[in-house]
Amino acid sequence: MALLEVEDLCIDYKTKNGYLKAVDGVSFSLERGASLGFVGESGCGKTTIGMGLMGMLPPNGVVRRGRILFEGEDLLRVSAEEMRRVRWRKIAMIFQAAMNALNPVQRVGEQVAEAMLVHNPSLGKEKALKAVEELFELVGLQTDRIRDYPHQYSGGMKQRAIIAMSLACRPSLIIADEPTTALDVIVQDQILAEIRALQKEFNIGIIFISHDISIVADMCHDIGIMYAGQLVEYGPREDVFDSPAHPYTRALLSSFPTLTGKRTDLVPIAGETPDLVHPPEGCRFYDRCQEQIPACREKVSRWVAISPGHKALCCRCEMDGR
Template sequence: MAQNTANEPILRIRDLSVEFTLRQGTLRAVDHVHLDVLPGELLAIVGESGSGKSTLGYGLVNLVSSPGQIAGGQVIYKNQNVFDLSPEALRQFRWKEVAMVFQAAQNAMNPVMRIEDQMVDTVQDHENRPRAEILKRATELLKLVRLQPEQVLKAYPHELSGGMRQRVIMALSLLLNPRVLLLDEPTTALDVVTQAYLLDILLDIRAKFGITMVFMTHDISIVAKVADRVAVMYAGQIVETGDVNEIFYRPHHPYTQGLIQAAPSLVGDLSDKRPVPGSPPDLFHLPTGCRFHTRCSYATDICRSTQPTTTALDGHTVACHHWEQVLGSNTEGSR
């Protein structure tokens, strides 16, 4: 593969759509997504459950499985479309170039193999490296994720707590020195204290390796702690992207504004907490016009009839007919 240069996006997602064909019909879980991932950044993709962020993650590494399929678009890495890679190039791309820590990945560990053997197998599946060298690297990485290598390497997965298994998966994902780490809800199954600990470790990893991270989460309060940039996803579409401070202090989209107002720790005391009204749409029966209109206090006739296109501002994008009004409301106070 040809190298990309330092300032170019490391991953370019262009017009990506992912569909699932089920008994009830075909639904589009990711709909014409257009997004750049910049080198060294931590990009958070945030949205409620069912917004399509996990499917987007699987799509990025061409891991969508039946009954899902890539329905269109491209993911460009080092000037090549990931969907055009040969099976062998794709195998190398996953883990060596873009590693994944997917939701509940910890449960995917082989229960009858010691951690050290899983680590050696993972590396030797991609590279011909001696066991001793792999274990030396594994020891360094386990220390980095604040585990005791001598204890963990000899353990079976069931002998470790959920938080420890998640950290083992992180160490495992770094063994092949990937340039990009995809993390899908990595803290969801963990208690609040362990979550904070894990986020701290993630930031350590980033500082040490300068690795690019794409972090998918439903929890916007986590995003505030770790992200450089945020992409907000709703009903399969990206509705807003921007720098983390812009997103939190000057949201341009009503859904982003709603997510922020629903996170009390970010905007005041518990009595201020106001969940986004209503629920996400059924992807088989999407509303006409803007998909958010049934939940949006800014909605007008044009919202009910016409899908908004994406407006590109300075380092910010938003898909809303009334973004200027929404932006103005940030200074007027919460709606």
Template sequence: MLLEMQDLCVRFASRAGDVQAVRGLSLSMAEGELLGLAGESGSGKTTAAMAIPRLLPRNATVAGGRILFDGEDLLAKGEPEMEALRWKAISVVFQGAMNALNPVQRVGSQIAEAILHHEAATGRDEARRRVEELFELVGIPAARSASYPHEFSGGMRQRAMIAMALACKPRLVIADEPITALDVMIQAQILNLIKRLCSELGLSMILISHDLSVIAETCDRVAIMYAGRLVETGGAREVFESPAHPYTAALLGAFPNVNKERVFVAGIPGNPPSLIEPPRGCGFYERCARRSPGCDEAEPASVDLGGGHVAACPLARGGSR
């Protein structure tokens, strides 16, 4: 396994009390895999993912668990060791990053600087040549590396951010909502780019999106989070076709298939529970149409459906859609 998260717990200090954003998450991914992380806003996706390169905000505490990368626990490493891994082994396309490019610096030179910063041995000419290669790789003509961010469309800026994440040839890329701010036609192009890069470069990627249907169509495997916990994981197609957890089924109902016409539908009724005093039992209990007495008393056991398909719901065995 390239990455193994074991019982990860992360909390944030807040005025109202500690927010238990990630509550015992265990998840693994193989080298070369494209893993989708889905769930409504606030379910803990960004927090879980940013714990990997240890880029959590200051008020966050990793309260427990291990994150093994190539068998080594990242949570046990010192900051200099982590700094050496960032960009070169694990890189991130941050949520909203395409709007964070420096407006007064040419896009290509921003990427060249990132390369020079992280690889001391690289010279300027070499960095510039690498930038041109990276541009071609993500489908931007090399000559456009001299453009300024405002001369790029949203899709091109996102391609440039992906190029930057690939600049130091990482093994794992974490892309946090990389298509959310783009229009639908461009979303499909960026997803195709991500797929192509993963297969051509043998890259491993965690693709985060609140839209499960997007992930199901793009990724090899999906993991669905709710209220800081993993509720279901499995092969993308299988989870998409036979969701086993009522939350997954509801999420799929809330976001129509990307190939179908996208109509706005009401989301799942109700709101996620407070993570300051998280529920004892199933986090989805209050909103679940198929709950039964007892679901709110203890955390539901994981049901193994075979082939890596696991869901934390007693109904899982029967399928829920």
């Protein structure tokens, strides 16, 4: 049984103009210890997926449809109380703003210990602090910094402390939403290495969300490309990168400057993302697509298998029999 199985997840936001379909029909599954990355630009719904999995949607967010099976249990059916238990204990989240979420007037070590005690009160404070020491070592923080306050930490250290906190209850799934965006490249590299090592050590499943393809490729075995609320391409990273099938994936890849290879001209994607309150009938990328054919506009795109494990949501690919 897969650790996490998401089927046809649809999440809407209530806005003054109507329901905005932020996530529309997303399905994927994740095995224990595996890693999956979601890449997309702002507004594509990748963060909403993470929030939806955690049951932490903003007040105007509603799950319209779908199932989130976590260890065989549908998280959309459980009570709020139950969900609170699952959250942090089994599913932990590391998000971009997390390092600013540390309480400035409490020692970092105590905050981590507290997170542990909330979910496991029988542990006792003594033991919890002892465990924090181990966690600090795990994430590469010096144990003598346990008694420091957040302002004495650098950005990278704070993010490490957040990772320590997320590991406190030994979760089986970690959702990392842009965990390193605010950090410098060198620190980012170290944090990513840390996450990778911990994932391996504890056999944790990771869902990694980022706008930066190169980071996701570096971190995850499988990659899902998102556009306008939909998953448009899914597959092992080698396949997605070396033979991208969906025109959006190709466009996205060619708009990133790289350090390697010959310097090629970047091709920006013209146009704007569609209105998600009234999304187009056919392919959502139609207006901006360089390879559009009339069918794309009329037909609802279907998933096409490109190679084992690699699929794309594209009419054109279907026609070409790719």
